[in-house]
Amino acid sequence: MLMLGLGEAGKNIAKLFKPHTKNYKIIIFDENDGLEPRATVEEYDEQEIKLKHKGLSKHDEAMLFVCGSGKVAGATLRLLEALKGFKTTVVYIVPDLEFSSDRERMRHKAHFGILQEYTRSGMIHEMIVLDNKKMFEVAGTGTTLKYYEKVNFFVYTTIQNIMYCRHVKPDFGRLHEKKEISRISTIGLGKFREQEKLLFLLDNITETCYIINIEEEDLDNDESIIPSCQEIIRENKSLDRNSSFAIWKSSDENHFFSIHYTHFIQE
Numbered sequence: 420m421l422m423l424g425l426g427e428a429g430k431n432i433a434k435l436f437k438p439h440t441k442n443y444k445i446i447i448f449d450e451n452d453g454l455e456p457r458a459t460v461e462e463y464d465e466q467e468i469k470l471k472h473k474g475l476s477k478h479d480e481a482m483l484f485v486c487g488s489g490k491v492a493g494a495t496l497r498l499l500e501a502l503k504g505f506k507t508t509v510v511y512i513v514p515d516l517e518f519s520s521d522r523e524r525m526r527h528k529a530h531f532g533i534l535q536e537y538t539r540s541g542m543i544h545e546m547i548v549l550d551n552k553k554m555f556e557v558a559g560t561g562t563t564l565k566y567y568e569k570v571n572f573f574v575y576t577t578i579q580n581i582m583y584c585r586h587v588k589p590d591f592g593r594l595h596e597k598k599e600i601s602r603i604s605t606i607g608l609g610k611f612r613e614q615e616k617l618l619f620l621l622d623n624i625t626e627t628c629y630i631i632n633i634e635e636e637d638l639d640n641d642e643s644i645i646p647s648c649q650e651i652i653r654e655n656k657s658l659d660r661n662s663s664f665a666i667w668k669s670s671d672e673n674h675f676f677s678i679h680y681t682h683f684i685q686e
Contacts, residue, residue, distance in 0.1 A: 420582075421446060421481035421505065425498060426491040428512055428567065429484040435575035444474055454494055460526055463493030468501045481505040484574070486512035486551075487530030488523035495530060499542065506544045509534055510578065513550040513619060535684050538602045548605050548685065549574065550619040557608070557616055577606060577618075581676055584630045584667055590638065591645070592665035595628030601680035611673035612647055623683040627655050627662040630676040632669035 422443045424433030430447035437445055448468070450456045457463045481502050485492055499507065511534060514527055538546040551570065558573035560566055585594065605619035611631065629651060633644060648664045655662035 420444075421475070421478050421502075423447070423481060423483045423498070423502075425449070425483060425485040425495060426489045428486040428489075428571070431567070431571050432484045432510075432574050435572060436579070439579070444472070444478060446470070446472055448494065448498065449491055454491065457490070457493075460490050460493030460529075463491055464496060466494055466497055468494065468497045470501045479505060481507045482510060482578070483507060484510045484512070485530075486514055486527075487534070488514040488519055488527040490526070492526060492530050495534065496537075499537065508545045508547060509538070509543050510547045510549065510574070512574075513548060513552075515552045515555070517552070532684075535603060539600075539682065539684070541602075544602065546603050548603065548619040548621065553616070553618045553620075557618070577608065577676065580632075581606070581630060581678070584665070584676075587667065589665035590668050592631075592648070593663060594630075594665050595626065595661075595663040595678070597626050597628070597680050598661075598682075600682040601626050602682065603685060604678055604680045607677035607679060609675060611675055615675075615677060617679070619685075621679050621681055622685055623681050624658075624660055624679045625682065626680040627660050628678045628680075629662070629664035630678070631664055631666045631673075632671065632675065633666055633673050634670070635668050637673060638666070638668060 420443050422433045422436045422445050424430035424447045426449055430449050433445055433447055436443045448454050454466060483498065485495055514523060516524055534546060537543045554570045554573055558569045561568040605617060605621045607615045607617045609615045631648060637644060652662045652664060
């Protein structure tokens, strides 16, 4: 899979996948790094992007990390055009709008809306929306000079865990097969049997997949694991959400990730 980072936030997240170069090819684009510096979003949108990197033919999927508030994010559609031959997922980082400038908020609003329309049309396979403010609440912040490092690493570990479970057979249950139209999503997580924390407040959730990681000792000895998972699914079905779960053996404390889907445009 190609892991692409566009702009400051995007490239810093994509670079964290470098230890897994056996599975991923890392490609980054930023000012003076694959892109010529430009003064405006519109000028970045005018730049033609061609992927001329070695080894592209070995991959058929791509994941693009981008935060839409920066000027460089104007090159997103040009980069997506260069990825036409790939099954592409966009991980969109919502900026902390409370502390964003008017121009940053306008850029985010434009990019967020356009990318959702591209996702609904099928040009983008899936759009995963993550809110910086929500992630800071979970991961915490770094020091002044390393303010975003914890959040970037949190995005990396979350995506890497989900990707691992998507490619390794579960010990119990099955991965959710979402409907074709359910292309807009977010991620939730938490300790098993504790309250879930969503990384974006997704409206009109229609489908949910739970990726549950349980210590081997509990898988062997705790008879309440499956009933607890089934209760989570019942709660989702009571909200008219198509839902399922799968369990993987874990060396860490019992925890879960969830993927929530919708086909409705988000504000």
